[in-house]
Amino acid sequence: MKKIKRKSAGNPLRLPAFVIGYAAPEPPPPGFLAAWFDQEYGGPLTIQLSRDPGTTRFEAHHGPWAALVETSLPQSTADAWHERLQWSHTRAAQILPLKMTGRESRDIVLLLSRLARGLTVLTGGTAYDTATESYLNPSDWTDRPLRDFRIADHLRIEQVEGRADGRVWFHTRGLSKFGVEDLETYRAPGLSERPVIEAFTEMAEALTLLGRAPNVGESFDVPGFNKPVRVVRHRTDQSYSIRLNLREVEWE
Template identity: 40%
Template sequence: MKIRKKAPKPALTKPPLYLIGYRGTAPPIEELKAWYDLHYGGPLLGQEGSGSPTLVVRHGPWQAHIATKLPEANAAEWHRLLAWGHQALGTVAPTAVGPGIIVDTILLTARLARGLTLLTQGTAFDLTCHDYLNPSDWQDRPLNMFMIQDHVSIRHQETEDGAADWFYTLGLTKFGLDELELIQPRGLPERETIELLLSAVDEVQRGGHNPKVGQNLDLPDLAQTVRIVKHRTAAPTGQMRAFRQIADVSIEG
């Protein structure tokens, strides 16, 4: 009896992390591959998706989905959400992966978005962080460097009652984690609070899981300790997200 080999299952995709708007013609995928190989060593391999404008690309064990130009009907859905006049639209999305390679998969996705932004001289929109990125806004990092602040942003606004300052992160959800927040009295210095949040973000991302309410997090780079004091949901960008509130407990005995 002849044994029939099973076709490999396609990599599952997540919603896009980046939208790239531009004018003119989409760059050939071979041009993107050449750019990527020059900057990150490559080889970047690609396989056309069946009946889809999306291309599955791979660098080593990491995969992402990229569409250099969406059909007009698909692009129109995104254009309603974006404050720009670009006519063409590309997307970059990570594949659904386990926690062991999620950091490298997010890095691959960001590098592809950077490449498409530079090659088109367009504008990228980070859907998680709600940041617009022009070609000059991208940080050029070597292949072996990962910096969490490239993927997570800190936002600041008043609480709903106006009685306190609300600092919160956008971007940890890229790594399958809850966002962090910190609420403090109005008028306190912002810089120290932002440094505290970024340090906590780094520790949570390195740990790879959400800390429990009541758990302490040591922040060695600041010689401080924070505690997870609350878990809730909020929608600062219009989309509901889970947040874990931290408080500085370093002054406690």
């Protein structure tokens, strides 16, 4: 997929889980999304329409989990996303969780992602994952069918070199979708990144099952680790266009 350059954010926008940009003159009807979902995932996806006939906002329910979908944002909001993301799409939809509870967060995020995949396919547009700042075109979803929950579908692990202190900064992006702070750690340069990436993947799996991030000074267990992982610091970081809430972890 072609990388899209981003400008720094202008007017503040409420961050949904996904924004879907498209150029079609009309959004797909809610029934089209429900039919697509039922065909792909067995359904049923139940649509609860708004009482306001002038809105394209509706609730999408699958089992006990629900999302708020708006398939045609006001033009001023669509224009703001157009400016922020520097994409060619002139229309935009958004998907948000109706509520996020810790132990159900994996199921809720999976529902949100499936709906984002559906709207991307139905509109031929581009989905933007606000937590990971990833862009997904219809072809990109081919490698991400979302048949089952896989943490790798919802997470990015970044490796940042060239710091003033000479250390390599590793951190996750995407755990905020689950109501959990992202993780970070530091390593000396020249070491293989693979052990950290594998460890962060396992930690993310454990924390999304736990439904919360431990406090500073606390430890948590990760399946496959011989020793617990300890949280040593909490901070915020503004290196990206959105603020990251981070917990630094250490392990042996």
